[in-house]
Amino acid sequence: MIVRIMGEGQVRLDDGHLTELNKLDDELLTELEGGDESGFRRTLLALLEAVHRLGTPLPDDSLEPSDLILPSPDATLEEVREMLSDDGLIPG
Template sequence: MIMRILGEGQYDIADEHLEQLNYLDSALQKAADAGQETAFASALSALLDAVRRLGTPLPDERITPSDLVLPDESTSLPQVRELLSDEGLIPG
């Protein structure tokens, strides 16, 4: 799966890491639903850090459609709420 972090780039994520990313996405969803700004910022940071750590960065010159686009760390809680579905940012 190709994930893009807005303003940063794309990462190729192996299927074996999706469960871990979904766990982090669930924490983000819970913090957003509860309106907990500090927990939300921490959860978003943890999710993006995991994508960076687990994914393989794609070269900037490679143009590939993203399967999923994630907000950057400066995105506010209200902005992320607009992006969340019933399954969070990461479906599955």
């Protein structure tokens, strides 16, 4: 799967890591719904760090269709709310 982090580029990530990412996504959704700004920021950064740790960056000149788009590390609570689907940022 190809994951795009807004403002950073793309990362190739094995589908087997979705379970770990979905746990963080669920936490993020709970914090968004509760308006927990500090929890939201901590979990968003943990989610993006996990994508970097588990994935392989694509070259800057590569432009693959993205299967998943995640917000930038400095995205606001409101910006992330606008990106959400019923399943959060990560379907499943």
